[in-house]
Amino acid sequence: VAGASGSRGRPESDGKLRGRGIAYARYVHSKFPGFGAAWSAWVIDIEVDPADGALKVTSLVVGQDTGMMVNPDGVRHQMHGNILQSLSRVLKERVSFGPQGTTSLEWGAYPILHFTEVPPIEIVLMQRQDQPPMGAGESASVPSAAALSNALFDATGRRFRQPPFNAECILAGLREPLPAV
Incomplete structure (x- = not known):
């Protein structure tokens, strides 16, 4: 619903907190300062169970301007993969350390979304065939964390700034008092 705000820390009738987040970014190639490539924008809807900190992505719309597209279906497929990878990172990934250094050394244990956790995803591609191609891969991931x-x-009324935004992180944030309005 346009213009609607989320729960802002006050559970709805079913006890859940709901919110929408929007972010956009331009992917930059090469060494600093680099050069601009594709633009990507996310609109994501979530619900949070304040009892256990569980977060569910209920919908996701990702728009992208990649300039000229030779194969729009290929761009969509590339974006889907990148969206799932970046959602997994933001929701689950954390490097672990022990006395000898990094203990996260094995891809088999890399946490990714399960099929049951994949939200409905809508891809919106800008039709700009008169522009040079700007690439389509990593650019879809840049707005994910923001x-x-x-x-x-929007859901909790609290700022979360350090992924992964997992249940442990969310419960810790929910223990903080709501800011004064």
């Missing part, structure tokens, strides 16, 4: 963090604020 959009999810903004959705968490």
Whole structure:
């Protein structure tokens, strides 16, 4: 619903907190300062169970301007993969350390979304065939953390700034008092 705000820390009738987050970014190639490539924007809807900190992505719309597209279906497929990878990072990934250094050394244990956790995803591609191609891969991931963090604020009324935004992180944030309005 346009113009609607989320729960902002006040559970709805079913006990859940709901929010929407929006973010956009331009991917930059090469060494600093680099050069601009594709633009991507996310609109993500979430619900949070304040009892256990569980977060569910209920919908996701990702728009992208990649300039000229030779194969729009290929761009969509590339974006889907990148969206799932970046959602997994923002919701689950954390490097672990022990006395000898990094203990996260094995891809088999890398946490990714399960099929049951994949939200409905809508891809919106800008039709700009008169522009040079700008690439389509990593650019779809850049707004992910900001959009999810903004959705968490809309749902909980609290700022979350350090992924992964997992149940442990969310419960810790929910223990903080709501800011004065």
